[in-house]
Amino acid sequence: MKERIARIPVLKQVYKQWYQHKFANDCYGCFWGVFETFEEAIRAAPATKTIGYNCPELARAYQREIEAHTSSAADLGTANQALMRSFDYPVLYWIAHIRQVTPLDSIEFFDFGGNLGIHFLSYANYLDLPSSLRWIVCDLPEIVKLGTSQNKDSRLTFTTDFQLASGSDIFLASGSLQYDEADIALKINSLDRKPKHLLINRLGLYDGRKIVTLQNGGKVFYPQYIFNRSEFIQSLQLIGYELIDRWEDNVDKCYIPFHPEVNVHCYHGFYFKLNTGVKA
Numbered sequence: 666m667k668e669r670i671a672r673i674p675v676l677k678q679v680y681k682q683w684y685q686h687k688f689a690n691d692c693y694g695c696f697w698g699v700f701e702t703f704e705e706a707i708r709a710a711p712a713t714k715t716i717g718y719n720c721p722e723l724a725r726a727y728q729r730e731i732e733a734h735t736s737s738a739a740d741l742g743t744a745n746q747a748l749m750r751s752f753d754y755p756v757l758y759w760i761a762h763i764r765q766v767t768p769l770d771s772i773e774f775f776d777f778g779g780n781l782g783i784h785f786l787s788y789a790n791y792l793d794l795p796s797s798l799r800w801i802v803c804d805l806p807e808i809v810k811l812g813t814s815q816n817k818d819s820r821l822t823f824t825t826d827f828q829l830a831s832g833s834d835i836f837l838a839s840g841s842l843q844y845d846e847a848d849i850a851l852k853i854n855s856l857d858r859k860p861k862h863l864l865i866n867r868l869g870l871y872d873g874r875k876i877v878t879l880q881n882g883g884k885v886f887y888p889q890y891i892f893n894r895s896e897f898i899q900s901l902q903l904i905g906y907e908l909i910d911r912w913e914d915n916v917d918k919c920y921i922p923f924h925p926e927v928n929v930h931c932y933h934g935f936y937f938k939l940n941t942g943v944k945a
């Protein structure tokens with residue numbers, strides 16, 4: 666229906682104005698525009714919200730979300746399981762597989778965009794994480810500030826320093842690489858020691874050219890990439906990683922009105938392993 670309206674010029678204009686107004690306000694999760702750069706997307710953003718994840722109010726909203734999930738499930742004895750979502754299970758499967766060859770007590774996780782420790786909290790329930798394990802969440806300053814102030818678990822630490830990914834065993838990035846303007850392959854390649862395993866989840870990719878779009882995130886707008894699938898995979902293969910597995914995330918998707926060429930029905934997850942012989 667929306668596509669049919671978009672073919673009639675007058676209706677297209679009316680629909681565009683209506684959508685732009687909606688996008689500027691309460692259209693949580695909606696996308697707007699195709700841009701070349703983050704800067705261009707930010708310039709095109711409505712003035713109704715601030716830009717980006719580095720926002721104290723957003724950090725507090727994440728905290729309330731975690732509390733709501735865990736308290737509603739607490740009486741069933743499943744508090745942290747309630748934080749698991751369908752797209753988390755392939756990652757859990759591969760962590761369980763990796764622990765068969767590398768005991769978890771010597772594993773260091775680097776969780777890029779790990780928010781307030783949501784993956785640590787949810788996976789801990791399934792993996793029986795030992796006290797000697799190190800789980801580093803790397804996120805933006807406001808998230809790191811709140812995460813650190815509330816953290817009571819010595820296995821979990823928060824940082825803004827990407828260099829701490831150097832030498833980690835498992836580099837996890839769930840729904841986060843697309844929000845970082847920098848190229849992840851270049852960032853990983855610049856580390857002294859590359860992570861051995863990359864578990865990348867909730868990523869928007871398709872067969873067209875890499876673009877930037879803008880999303881309404883409720884309290885803020887965020888610019889983000891939709892990657893070209895083969896370019897993204899090759900960028901990691903070129904720095905020494907082998908693609909072991911990929912899976913669909915059928916929760917996240919990207920439909921950008923007036924840009925039918927960027928229609929991403931589902932997001933994807935990947936497991937890459939560092940080739941033997943490449944310096945870890």
Ligand SMILES: C[S@@+](CC[C@H](N)C(=O)[O-])C[C@H]1O[C@@H](n2cnc3c(N)ncnc32)[C@H](O)[C@@H]1O
Nearest residue numbers: 718778779780803804805808839840841844845
């Ligand atoms: C969509 S949330 C995903 C949170 C969580 N990993 C998950 O899968 O539910 C994106 C996360 O990436 C973080 N993020 C965005 N840009 C980042 C950057 N440049 N460096 C580190 N973290 C970033 C955000 O603060 C947020 O915690």
